Amino acid sequence: MSTTSKFTHWQRTESQFLAADPQAVYSIVGNLSQTGQWMKSFDGFIVHDDQRGVGTKVDLLPPGKLFGPLHRSTAPSGSITRRNQDTLMVEFTQPQPAGEMVLRWQVEPFEHGCVLRFTVELNGPGTTAFKFTVANALCKDFAIAAARLYRIIAPSAHRKRDAQVVISGGRGFLGRNLVADLVCRGLSVSVLTRNPEDGFPAEQYSWDGVHQGAWANVLASKHPVHLVNLAGERVDKRNTPENLAALTGSRVASTQTLAEAAAAAPKLATWIQASTTAIFGDAGEEELTESSPVPTDQRALPEMTGVASAWEQAFTEAEVNAEQRYLLRTSLVMHPDAPLLGPLNLLVNTGLGGPMGDGKQWFSWIGLEDWLRLIRCLLGFEEPPIPAGLVHAACPKPLRNTEVMAALRSIAGLPGLPTGSLLPKIGAAVMGSNARVALTGRKVTSEVLEQAGFEFQQLDFAATVSS
Numbered sequence: 001m002s003t004t005s006k007f008t009h010w011q012r013t014e015s016q017f018l019a020a021d022p023q024a025v026y027s028i029v030g031n032l033s034q035t036g037q038w039m040k041s042f043d044g045f046i047v048h049d050d051q052r053g054v055g056t057k058v059d060l061l062p063p064g065k066l067f068g069p070l071h072r073s074t075a076p077s078g079s080i081t082r083r084n085q086d087t088l089m090v091e092f093t094q095p096q097p098a099g100e101m102v103l104r105w106q107v108e109p110f111e112h113g114c115v116l117r118f119t120v121e122l123n124g125p126g127t128t129a130f131k132f133t134v135a136n137a138l139c140k141d142f143a144i145a146a147a148r149l150y151r152i153i154a155p156s157a158h159r160k161r162d163a164q165v166v167i168s169g170g171r172g173f174l175g176r177n178l179v180a181d182l183v184c185r186g187l188s189v190s191v192l193t194r195n196p197e198d199g200f201p202a203e204q205y206s207w208d209g210v211h212q213g214a215w216a217n218v219l220a221s222k223h224p225v226h227l228v229n230l231a232g233e234r235v236d237k238r239n240t241p242e243n244l245a246a247l248t249g250s251r252v253a254s255t256q257t258l259a260e261a262a263a264a265a266p267k268l269a270t271w272i273q274a275s276t277t278a279i280f281g282d283a284g285e286e287e288l289t290e291s292s293p294v295p296t297d298q299r300a301l302p303e304m305t306g307v308a309s310a311w312e313q314a315f316t317e318a319e320v321n322a323e324q325r326y327l328l329r330t331s332l333v334m335h336p337d338a339p340l341l342g343p344l345n346l347l348v349n350t351g352l353g354g355p356m357g358d359g360k361q362w363f364s365w366i367g368l369e370d371w372l373r374l375i376r377c378l379l380g381f382e383e384p385p386i387p388a389g390l391v392h393a394a395c396p397k398p399l400r401n402t403e404v405m406a407a408l409r410s411i412a413g414l415p416g417l418p419t420g421s422l423l424p425k426i427g428a429a430v431m432g433s434n435a436r437v438a439l440t441g442r443k444v445t446s447e448v449l450e451q452a453g454f455e456f457q458q459l460d461f462a463a464t465v466s467s
Contacts, residue, residue, distance in 0.1 A: 026107045042137075048077075062134055078093055101120065148201045165187050167191050173338065193207070248307050262320070277330065278442070279294055279309060285362075290447055330393040334366065345412070363401055411465070411466050424439060
């Protein structure tokens, strides 16, 4: 695609597997008047013809306190422009100033279920503006939307699995995507959370990460129970003693609290304990795998090595009542909606998308789909089996910061000036974050996954984060 066309044409597709009958899925997806029941990224549609055929007048009800009312008062109606019962596809087109926005849903039969694809396509000179104001927002949280859809499909059209997965910290970026993925695959999922969310597609149990309570009962079930502990304060904070204490305390306390509850319950099938490859601090050129020692010298940064070491120690010292125990050090998980990409793309789109610092620091990463599939393997739901113990969730192709920023500039079709070290530090101070997240690096891979035969499917960074 040429640089010029990137400003007049844009497309993004999100997809999700559902362990459900394709026809049952399409009976809801193909009826746009029901879209608002499961896709909450906008308020749905008003369909003006019960036949729902091609040419049917349809009003899009977009989200937002500003854009929503403006669209409803000024925009013309859209229409169904394609609908095919045989290929299980429906398409809606909304006229835009000198262009159009196309929304397309496609249900594709797949082994033991189907794949639901949702595409947003923009055409015309307003592409860039609509990409940032509404189009990406329509795609956000699509996995959660698909999980809501799964839950309203007739139970007779589901494929269920006799297993219970409990996720602490299930409302963050990784947690909510894991919840959605497992729900859509027919698993019973329960989430331990401080702030329950309306319309969330899994059972939610209130907890504070410190005290025992009624939530502990979810660890007892007639089916195998698997625990995934992702709980902890957001890591990208200013490097102060108070923040370090909060980061460490939230992780240590929640791990100890879960271990206490698990000790009083029947033996768990699996416990996956989250950690981070940031435990290696600022590792320079060293190549790091599961057999590499954690640094204790100047490379050991307190907000990285210090927090993660205490987190892992809480797990290794606990009486972990589980058949299979994993310590999962996750690198940066990449997806168009990944939290880290927000500030990086902001730099790119303001012309400052060049190398950060000297640009040589290593960037270890893993695509979201690979991370989700790895979790399913650790839980024993997919092949290959992964031996219990320490595992690095990191793809075998780490990149330099220079390469990461070049990929993001290529996607945006924009040049970029180097930011050096001062600008990230100033930006981090203004945003209350930590510049060392971007200015330090680690070259981390996994010998455990290589030996187990786990095959990564997301090795192209640009394709993984393209939106």
